Amino acid sequence: MAQAAARRALVRYRVMAYTTAVLLIILVFAGIPLQVWDHNLWIVEVVGTMHGYLYLVYLLVAFDFTRKLRVPVARMLLVLLAGTVPFAAIVAERLLTRRYERELAEGLLSDPADTATPAPAAER
Amino acid sequence: MNEPGKARSRWLSRRAIIAHVALVIWVPGCAIATRWQVGIAVGGNSLGWVYSVMWPTFALFAVVFWWYLIHDDPDSLGSRGLKRMVQDGPPIPEVDGGSAYIAQAEAEDPELAAYNAYLESLSKTAPSSWQRR
Structure with missing residues (x-):
């Protein structure tokens, strides 16, 4: 896996993590109180729909990124579920970004084919 | 891939079993949730239609993710696996230039x-x- 591909996966994942996290916080801490006490449904309907569809995108992007980082499967499932728990996606984003930086610093994300393969031997 | 030992480690490793269990719980859960949301939608709450589409999609994603997880190279998993993969590098093919x-x-x-x-x-x-x- 090329380093640039890992970097792109990181950016995609971070954008979607923050987007779903912010929408979910609005939904839970503004939409639901308004629905319960004021019977005002518009935030729940608009933000709920947006969060629902964007969570699908979050799932794809988070799965791709955690697979590139070789995250163990149980933790991968937690990251995917974090998109449905307020603030959990933000915590997951911090932990995964740190993991990415650690793996990058250890040279684990560079493509072995780029560094380990010697140049093709010249024909005599 | 046709060796029996390799197939066993692919389908019955700890990682594979976690993936199987998650799938077996998740997909019927999605079916139940879909029925529930269709009921809400038919009852007149238009938001129910959104989730009636969403839950089957979650189930579909689960199957796709499960398939990917089963087919990941088990030797390269986790930070340690990644380290091993980079250190060993890809096998360099021996090519006779003819x-x-x-x-x-x-x-x-x-x-x-x-x-x-x-x-x-x-x-x-x-x-x-x-x-x-």
Whole structure:
């Protein structure tokens, strides 16, 4: 896996993590109180729909990124579920970004084919 | 992939079993949730239609993710696996550039041998920027 591909996966994942996290916080801490006490449904309907569809995108992007980082499967499932728990996606984003930086610093994300393969031997 | 031991580690490793269990719980859960949301939608709450589409999609994603997880190379998982993969590197294929064949063809055809020698002399005098790497 090329380093640039890992970097792109990181950016995609971070954008979607923050987007779903912010929408979910609005939904839970503004939409639901308004629905319960004021019977005002518009935030729940608009933000709920947006969060629902964007969570699908979050799932794809988070799965791709955690697979590139070789995250163990149980933790991968937690990251995917974090998109449905307020603030959990933000915590997951911090932990995964740190993991990415650690793996990058250890040279684990560079493509072995780029560094380990010697140049093709010249024909005599 | 056809070796029985390898198939077992692919389908019955700890990681694979976590993936199987998650799938077996998740997909029927999605089916129940879909029924529930269709009921809400039919009851007149339009938001129910959104989730009636969403839950089957979650189930579909689960199947796709499960398939990917089963087919990941088990030796490269986790930070340790990643380290191992990078240290070992990909196997470098041993390629014979066909030198035996070329030598035989040159022995049979002096004209070819002379032409190859001419090409070699050209490549030696070429500026280094022309050569690969």
